[in-house]
Amino acid sequence: MTLEQILNLLTHRGVECDYTGAMSDEIHQVASLGQAGVHELTFFNDPKRKRELKQTQAGCVLIRPVDAELTTRPKLLVSDPYYAYALVAQALNKRSFPAETHSSAQIAPSAILGANVFVGANVCVGENAVIEDDCVIEAGAIIQSNVFIGRGSYVGANVTLADAVVVGADVYLDAGCVIGGQGFGFAPHQGQWHRIPQIGRVVIGDRVFIGNNTTVHRGALEDTVISDDCIIDAQVQVAHNVKLGQGVAVAAQSGFAGSTEVGAHCQFGGQSGVSGHLSISDGVFVGAKAGVTHSLKQSGAYAGFPATDAASWQKNMVRVKSLDKMASRIKVLEKELSALKAYLEKDI
Template sequence: MVSLKTLTEKLDLKVALSESELATAIQSLSSLDSAGEGEISFLSSKKYRRVLSATKASAVLVTGEDAELCPEGCIALVVDDPYLAFAKISHYFATESKIAPVIHPSAIIDSEASLGENVSVGPYAVIEKGAVIADGVIIGAHCFIGEQASVGRHSRLHHRVTLAHHCVVGENCQIFSGAVIGSDGFGYAPTETGWYPIAQIGRTVIGDRVEIGANTTIDRGAIDDTVIESDVIIDNQIMIGHNVKVGSKTVVVAQVGIAGSTEIGKNCTIGGQSGFAGHLKIADGSFFAGQSMVTKGTTQAGYYASGIPAQDGNEWRKMVARIRQLEKMNERLKALEERTKED
């Protein structure tokens, strides 16, 4: 439990409150519709204004124009960006315990690996020959760090992360459970008897302040490196092929697939379940809606989309039936055009 005064000071929130309001006790963070006494919430979208007017939260983060919608007994914390303020507060109420810098006795660490100061290594983690682990790094249980791989200062690999040989993770990164960084890319040469594997001799290089979600895989390069630049956010269950480059501050949402040698620009947003063909170049600032099928590159920033959103089942069947008739309709149209020319 914490007072609003302590909370706003620790998070550097510039709000004007009375002494009695500053003394209000806050015990948790909650959504507008489920919050109760002793809880704090936020409003970042105008479509939830009606929920704000009925909330039972003790305090709500709002903009100045929405402050008057707070019901009686609810303290309006007026900020420029309620969503950013909520993001800051969320860390204060996170329930995960702080991890002490301890090397678990069951961890297997090669004598030629290098560990910095205040490093934590969880149970049954494996760190191979020549790996370099910088100061303040947290290696979770059952992680695998391959030969000559490196992890930068204050990065964290949650449990069961694989970082393959010679791959690089920068500083202040978060890699979540089950992610595989530096697996072999999908490369084979065709022969008369089948497929001959191509050795993947590049690396995967991750910049600083990158987040990689659970069960995401990023292949190592075939020859050149696969590169994820700094400040990129990659969601869960994403597949990034060999030699892909992802520009800084790009966001990739769940279940996206990016085929080999595609270059994604900076400050892009890629919606969930989108698929990218290989060897494309995507311009900085490109925004792709969910389930986009991207077969051509982009040359300028903008909004891109493809696919058909969900709709009424009967309407969808009618539409499909019409699509099947398009060829016959096209033939009839050509015949009419020919008759018109003759007339």
């Protein structure tokens, strides 16, 4: 891409930008500040990296106007360099797929495939499934009956979409996801577990990202819902009837027990866990390895187990680190107290 094309791309996506430099320069790829060469684009948004910025040989730097004088390299002035970098990186690394179905794919007669759809080797598409225009279905994916996949979505290799799953537009399901498996519902009776059929669906909104080997269980009666613009990392477990609000972000190895409802724009650090049947308010941040055991009714940051407000948790951790010293001091005080008592009793 030329820098002029990049400028036009950003402008088309609503990014206000200004350029200084030679507009004819070609950009072949993105790179870090320290590694970027004359045909690579990078970004600067961290004051700690000023030294790298001064030394960079990048063909273009995405940078805020207030920082523009820090480099003499060609630059695009934008208010949010990281966001602009993401848009350019997407454009430079967009994979193209032919509109074709591999000869080994098994497509049910009643399934409907839109225009410009790619279907890879050994894909299975069930009865009455609908795959809209511009979708990519990679090798080995299983799309069961009555599944709906919205326009422009990507289904990675060996992904399973169980019966009646709904996937919105521009969704990215990375390799190995299982969406719509049976929820963990069993009734105990006389020492045995009796499986309860899970008859709800999984409904995924638009522009959702779900990472490798993540599982989302179908609802027991009502649907499990992943709302628009959610991003879910690899190896995450979302149990039956869970509802994630718009723009929720979940890091790897986290888990949500059944029937918990999470508000909009919440964030969950890696290996965090949320108990079942809870309500999480909008704008909650849960730190890594935290365990949420009760509903969180106020926005803000939470940490620890059981999760409490992060400021209190940090204070308590400081106190915990002082326990050994406090224990030693208590032993000294106990000895002094015993000696004082003995002295007083002797006088009596």
